Amino acid sequence: MSAPPIIPTEETPKARHPMAEAWEMFRGNHAAMVALVVLTLIIITAIIGPYIYPTDPFDMVWAPFSPPGVDGFLLGTDYLGRDLMAALIHGARVSIVIGVAAAFMSVFIGVTVGALAGFYRGWVEELLMRITEFFQVLPTLLFAMVIVALFGASLPMITFAIGVVSWTAVARITRSEFLRIRELEYVTASRASGAKNGKLMFQIILPNALPPIIVQAALMVGSAILFEAGLSFLGLTDPNVVSWGQVIGSNRQYILDASYTVTIPGIAIFVTVLAISLVGDGLNDALNPKLRQR
Amino acid sequence: MATLQSLLMRIVYAVILLMAVLVLNFSMMHLAPGDVADTISQSMGGADQEILDQIRADYGLDQPFLVQLGSYMGKVLRFDLGYSFFYNTPVTQLILQRLPATLLLVFTAQILALFIGVILGVISARKPNGIASHFVTILALFGYSAPVFWTGILLLIGFSLNIQLFPVAGMRDVTIEGGFWVHFVDIVRHLVLPVITLGSIFLALYSRLARATMMEVLGSDYVRTAKAKGLSEREVVYKHALKNSLSPVITLAGLQFSAVISGAVLVEAVFSWPGLGTLAFQSIIARDTPTILGILFFSALVVIIGNLLTDIALRFVDPRVGGKG
Numbered sequence: 001m002s003a004p005p006i007i008p009t010e011e012t013p014k015a016r017h018p019m020a021e022a023w024e025m026f027r028g029n030h031a032a033m034v035a036l037v038v039l040t041l042i043i044i045t046a047i048i049g050p051y052i053y054p055t056d057p058f059d060m061v062w063a064p065f066s067p068p069g070v071d072g073f074l075l076g077t078d079y080l081g082r083d084l085m086a087a088l089i090h091g092a093r094v095s096i097v098i099g100v101a102a103a104f105m106s107v108f109i110g111v112t113v114g115a116l117a118g119f120y121r122g123w124v125e126e127l128l129m130r131i132t133e134f135f136q137v138l139p140t141l142l143f144a145m146v147i148v149a150l151f152g153a154s155l156p157m158i159t160f161a162i163g164v165v166s167w168t169a170v171a172r173i174t175r176s177e178f179l180r181i182r183e184l185e186y187v188t189a190s191r192a193s194g195a196k197n198g199k200l201m202f203q204i205i206l207p208n209a210l211p212p213i214i215v216q217a218a219l220m221v222g223s224a225i226l227f228e229a230g231l232s233f234l235g236l237t238d239p240n241v242v243s244w245g246q247v248i249g250s251n252r253q254y255i256l257d258a259s260y261t262v263t264i265p266g267i268a269i270f271v272t273v274l275a276i277s278l279v280g281d282g283l284n285d286a287l288n289p290k291l292r293q294r
Numbered sequence: 295m296a297t298l299q300s301l302l303m304r305i306v307y308a309v310i311l312l313m314a315v316l317v318l319n320f321s322m323m324h325l326a327p328g329d330v331a332d333t334i335s336q337s338m339g340g341a342d343q344e345i346l347d348q349i350r351a352d353y354g355l356d357q358p359f360l361v362q363l364g365s366y367m368g369k370v371l372r373f374d375l376g377y378s379f380f381y382n383t384p385v386t387q388l389i390l391q392r393l394p395a396t397l398l399l400v401f402t403a404q405i406l407a408l409f410i411g412v413i414l415g416v417i418s419a420r421k422p423n424g425i426a427s428h429f430v431t432i433l434a435l436f437g438y439s440a441p442v443f444w445t446g447i448l449l450l451i452g453f454s455l456n457i458q459l460f461p462v463a464g465m466r467d468v469t470i471e472g473g474f475w476v477h478f479v480d481i482v483r484h485l486v487l488p489v490i491t492l493g494s495i496f497l498a499l500y501s502r503l504a505r506a507t508m509m510e511v512l513g514s515d516y517v518r519t520a521k522a523k524g525l526s527e528r529e530v531v532y533k534h535a536l537k538n539s540l541s542p543v544i545t546l547a548g549l550q551f552s553a554v555i556s557g558a559v560l561v562e563a564v565f566s567w568p569g570l571g572t573l574a575f576q577s578i579i580a581r582d583t584p585t586i587l588g589i590l591f592f593s594a595l596v597v598i599i600g601n602l603l604t605d606i607a608l609r610f611v612d613p614r615v616g617g618k619g
Binding site for chain 1: 318322440455553557574575579598
């Protein structure tokens, strides 16, 4: 799966900052732009929403199963008469925070493993790639369930569990980028001028390996959100913190009486992850214009 | 001969991987706060230190870590995964009861997703602006972004509760009597919604990749040669191009096995499918350590067997594969 080598092209006379170029590409992608706006709105909701809409999502505020729009509850109430709107707004935090934190963690592990493997080659690579393969064999959700169940369902532990099972793709991408870039002339030149291994890895090779890693990281946020939703759907979540998956899980026995209690939080997850993946696609086109990835 | 040897190497390697899974799982259980003695004493309504020590001695929990690990591994090699205190059954028996349901769900979903995915990919590669191609694009977005348990519940609401086409839960209807075919049809009816739920994610993945590789292959030189030779479009696509665009898709499918099992856990929870996922969930809640260990072991085994099967399938499709394991 190694990427084809980039053929160096003639620099245009007035070279612009690569980020400016990428932003222009990204702006041309309408789906990605819309998704970015939606995502920004969701993030703003997660940050300031709870202050604007302070209703406690665990409080019984009205009769159970009040449908959306009736009695002044925009999204209705659930089986315990809790305000669904409050659950959505307060739950956004958990999804976003865990999604970003878990993705950050898996990118950190994946980049470290992939960089060491791709840079040192030999037995280091062999060992690290075997470990990566080992983590690919473990059924991720089951493994994360066990971690959360054994060591306690706190948000940091959930983040850890998700991060520790989902870094393998990043490691593979990083490794193949390192394998490609380490042979390029400018790396040989820096090596010849006496750059130390650490500098070569993280200051010289890594910046050029970043574009596909950034794209993967964006997608990881989406899959971490799905992962968290799955765990909390199963009830493996901090019971004192509301989250979207948890709302679906606790209301699913009542789909006959009130299917909206399940469909609405699901739409929230769906829209968030969809927005992230569209932004990821846009980033991919903007950052890797030459490598048309699958 | 070389193929056989490399296949053997893969099997040896698979065994090593499984051992590693055992060591990791066991260490994790060991690290976790609380042990079997605590669980048993809790179910007895509390016990004093003397009894706790007695239980620990009975189960060998007072032995050093490595001794415990060694005896556990030794037992596993004899297919003894311990005893479930929660279900009062040997774990192996418990798992073997549930395994067929999970295997049925996982493999049906995988094979159907692969099969339909490739067909969709081929159709949409031939007409990049056709309906199939747009369907693949939308499916890919949906399959990636929708939480699988939510899709399952939506299907349940739509096709079990509103339109009562399929049963709501379980794998079979115990009240049904009849011969083999009656039961077969019954299980298939129960299987439809879980398989669609689980399969749709992977269908999205495979059809997208199949379309991309097919388009790449259709633009290559040897396809042009085949066309120039006077072969019909059909023959070119299905005899020449398809074979070469299959292997990336099969490789991807092999890498997805652990994800399929993860999905199956959630799908089983939604449809009360009597498989390993449901068992895993119940035993995690009950802190039934031997059962959890056993399930992790068996699901890793399923992933590894899935990978081996993928490998064999790849060799079938592409004879160039096989030199390196």
